[in-house]
Amino acid sequence: MYYQSRSIVLKNRDLRDSDQILTIFTEKEGKVTAVAKGVKKTKSSLRGCTQPFCHSSLYFNRGRDMDLITQGRIIDFFGNSREDITRTLYSMYMMELLDKSLLERVPLPQLYAALARVLELINQQGLDLMLVRYFESRLLVNLGYKPIMDQCAHCGSKELRNSPFSLQEGGLLCPVCMERGQHLMILRGETAALVRLLCEGSIQAVQRVKASPLASQQLEIVLEKYLEYHLERRFKVKNTIRLLKRTLAVSN
Template sequence: MYYGSRAIILKSLDYQDADKLVTIFSEREGKIRAVAKGVKKPKSSLRAVLQPFTHSFLYLSRGRDLDLITQGRLLDFYPRIREDLGSTLYTAYIMELLDKSLVERAPLGPLYNETLQVLNYINDKGAKSLVIRYFEIRLIQELGYRPVLEACAACGQKNLTTRFNLAEGGVLCHDCAGFLKTDFMLSGEAFSLLKFLQRADWKSLDRIKASSEALSSLEQLLEKYLEYHLESRFSLKNTIYQLKKSLPGAFDKG
């Protein structure tokens, strides 16, 4: 069976001879793995089409285990992302997030569109910390792990603290905080920022003002939350942390 779909290239690995095994997030099929034959040859028409975090339209043949990419055309290469170290690494991190969180053959149209939005934003305006956090929250919600912030995640009471419990999936009330583990303590600003980002849209992001402390706190919480629920660690986050220390100017987009 042959089919076509818009697709975001998550990663590609050497496979056999001149072939590559490509993991893509397709609009029609969700995450799939497919073989691109001869793509490592210099004259292959698929070389540019299958670069990581490109947006392409692909034609594929469905296989039992792996699909086969037969043709493709480039829709967007996001050149400004590739010219900036911070933008490149944060975009690669987003691709890693998607690869490790999505199950195969499960279409997620809204998340696909959100991913295109974040790629366009980073290409146009740079990889702002707030935008990466916003995308993480969108991903968490699409996967069904939306944090509980309006009532106690354990008992439903409203007398809330800003103590976050990973297993319960949200903040705790004063009573439950007395006997349940506090995995993360949010500041008042970070808690308000998290609540706002849960209901925000792309148009509102440029109007948000947040301190570096609140953004850092939210980043740490979301990292722990994703690792807990996805049962996976993200190698690029450690790379980003290390480079932030040695090359802070590459990551000061806000």
């Protein structure tokens, strides 16, 4: 059975001869593993549209274990990001997060749209770390970990004063619940507002926001810890996040 979908290659590795096996985030089917036959031959028509930093429309033949890519065309190529080491590493970080955290064949079209738009904007306008934070937030929301910021994440009380953020409960805690809460972080008011904006606002609103250096730093830390806390339980992404961030720090 055939299907077609907009697709972004998350990673590729060589198989026998000139074939490659690709992990792809598709708009319609979610994450899939697929074979691109003969793709390493210079004349292969799949060569262009299955490379990293490409947004493509691909045609698949559904297989028992793996799908087969039959044809495709390029929609957009993120050439500026590929030529720039920092943009390359941040793009790879987002791909790696997806590869490690998504289950196969669970369609997440909204997350797909967010990724495509973030990659496009970073390619066109340069790196904006708020867009990376936006992507991380959308990943959390789409995996069912949307931070609860308008009521107590444990009891639902609306009484939030100097409320700490609980990684375990996934949101703010009221004065009663915070007494026995674990894994708590005290957020600045500005940071809490940024978390809300990232999870609920439009990408245009996120691009317009001017965050203070302190809030930006705290935002990065809380999202990193929250991603680690929840994804690590299921997918062992912790080392990935740390390792990639260390690589980014070296290159900056």
